[in-house]
Amino acid sequence: MKNAIVFVGPSLDTEKARNVLEADYRPPAKKGDLIRLIMSLDDRETVVGLIDGYFLLDYPPTPIEVYQLIVRNNTIVIGSSSIGALRAVELEKFGMIGIGKIFELFKYGKLDADDEVAVTFSQDLYQLQSEAMVDIRYNLYLSLRKGVIDKETKYAITKVAKNIYFPFRTYQNIVEETIKRFPKLDDKARRFEAYIVDNRKSLKERDALKLIEYIRDMV
Structure with a gap:
């Protein structure tokens, strides 16, 4: 059975995510988190879902960090909704998988600015303080x-x-x-x-759920 790790915060409540898939849910990703993850992984097949990351209070994972995770043996990296969708567009040619409408909008040039998905959120419960x-x-x-x-x-x-x-x-x-x-x-x-x-509806939440369902069907 594959090991599933998902970085998620304001886009999708983890309780909703757990109703779909029991996984290792981690806070929004910041610069350095994926390098630390690489260093901690064993030889098991691992699926990493990248949904949320920091935009304002810290730096998000860089494309180079995500790339290093993609090329690691026995690792599949999937992105959606927020920083995950942005990185998936940048790194799809290297094997990252993009999921959802937001990924498609960026991939085909309908959207092109990071601020389309950027939000601020509380640091404890990751509740939205602004709208994407x-x-x-x-x-x-x-x-x-x-x-x-x-x-x-x-x-x-x-x-x-x-x-x-x-x-x-x-x-x-x-x-x-x-x-x-x-x-x-x-x-x-x-x-x-x-x-x-x-x-109020959220396209980011809808895409995040699609990512969780995609991982569920893989593991």
């Missing part, structure tokens, strides 16, 4: 499809959100700034704000 731009886009898409907002409002909120530095991207800040810049959209922006309270 990719999830904001996803929720705007869903709210447009459901008729909550129109295309003009979607465009305005997207533009405003993208111009906010990622640690300060909360729906409250985004809506308030949208109303300041586009006063005529006050009611529509407020409608989106009310909608998101009970209807």
Whole structure:
């Protein structure tokens, strides 16, 4: 049986992950973590899932670190959702496996900036303190499809959100700034704000679950 290790934090609650797969769940990865992992592994086949990493309070694992893990014997490296998706795009040609929609969006050039997946989170429970731009886009898409907002409002909120530095991207800040810049959209922006309270979805979480399911089917 393969050994499964997953670096995850704000993208997916570990209890949800454990409902799918019992594995060695570790905190979001930072620079040096993968080198230490390489040094600690034995000869067993190991599957490493890279989902979350640090962007602000520490440095994320570098492509070189991930590459060193990829080329290690008996090791499979899979990425999704956040830093895992970014590194998978960079290192797919060396054997890293990318999973999910976010990986595909970066791979095919639909998204190209790291801040699309960057968030801030609490250091104890890894609870979100800001929203990922990719999830904001996803929720705007869903709210447009459901008729909550129109295309003009979607465009305005997207533009405003993208111009906010990622640690300060909360729906409250985004809506308030949208109303300041586009006063005529006050009611529509407020409608989106009310909608998101009970209807917030996460593409990062969805992709993280896909990664966990992929590993489950491997081990």
